[in-house]
Amino acid sequence: MMNLFRRKRPPEAEPEPAGPPEAVEAPSAPPPSPAGGPQSYEAWSPEGPPGAAGGLVPQLVEAAPETAETLPTPPGISADHPLAGQIARALSSVYDPEIPVDIYQLGLVYGVSLNEANDARISMTLTTPGCPVAGSMPSMVQHAVATMVEGIGDVEVDLVWDPPWTPDMMSEAAQLELGFM
Numbered sequence: 001m002m003n004l005f006r007r008k009r010p011p012e013a014e015p016e017p018a019g020p021p022e023a024v025e026a027p028s029a030p031p032p033s034p035a036g037g038p039q040s041y042e043a044w045s046p047e048g049p050p051g052a053a054g055g056l057v058p059q060l061v062e063a064a065p066e067t068a069e070t071l072p073t074p075p076g077i078s079a080d081h082p083l084a085g086q087i088a089r090a091l092s093s094v095y096d097p098e099i100p101v102d103i104y105q106l107g108l109v110y111g112v113s114l115n116e117a118n119d120a121r122i123s124m125t126l127t128t129p130g131c132p133v134a135g136s137m138p139s140m141v142q143h144a145v146a147t148m149v150e151g152i153g154d155v156e157v158d159l160v161w162d163p164p165w166t167p168d169m170m171s172e173a174a175q176l177e178l179g180f181m
Contacts, residue, residue, distance in 0.1 A: 071104070072171075076111035083149055087112055087120065090148035094140050096126075097133060101177050103141070107169030110160060119153035120145060125165045134159065 071088035073079040091104040103109060103124065111123040122141060126134055133140075138157040146155045167180060175181045 074104075074109060074112040076113050081114065083114065083118060083151060086149040087145060087152075090144045091122075091141065093148065094137075094144050096131075096137075099127070099178070101170070101174045103137075105171045105174040105177075106165075107171065107174070108165060115153075117153045118151055120149075120155045122155070122157045123160050124157060125160055127165050129161055 071085065071092060073081075073084045074087050074091065077084045077087065088104060091109055092102045094103050095101070096103060096106060096108070099106065106127070108126060109122065109124045113121045122145065124138070124141060126137060131137070138159050142155045142157045145152060167175070170178070170180070172181065
């Protein structure tokens with residue numbers, strides 16, 4: 001099964017040990033990462049973490065440093081809707097495995113609509129139609145919103161290709177992170 005990824009901070013780099021591999025001891029625990037250091041990813045599978053039995057729940061990224069109030073309102077939702085901030089926060093917890101920026105800041109979310117029962121319909125795209133996560137990204141988004149938004153009803157995610165995504169759809173923060181500015 002295809003592995004998915006979640007963002008994590010890498011341990012500090014250690015120099016390569018000299019000598020044959022069998023003479024090298026494995027570290028007991030990785031050292032803490034520096035605050036604000038570079039990002040990396042670790043594998044996630046629907047079967048759970050390596051060595052786990054079962055577990056169909058993806059391990060989402062820890063809360064982003066922004067509060068829900070600092071994230072822009074999702075397109076299609078009124079800024080004063082009580083779930084707008086929670087939905088923005090949930091969407092910003094999902095990352096494209098090949099890019100160290102969340103899907104919300106990448107501009108992959110085109111719209112969110114809510115009905116009276118707070119059922120959500122999310123329209124989103126991917127960076128390319130041939131994206132390897134095309135089959136799994138909608139379920140990751142659905143899971144994030146369904147589990148992180150208190151009071152949400154059913155969540156449906158539609159993958160759309162029109163308009164095609166372009167880098168100018170990214171937020172200014174994403175453009176800075178990826179070196180576009």
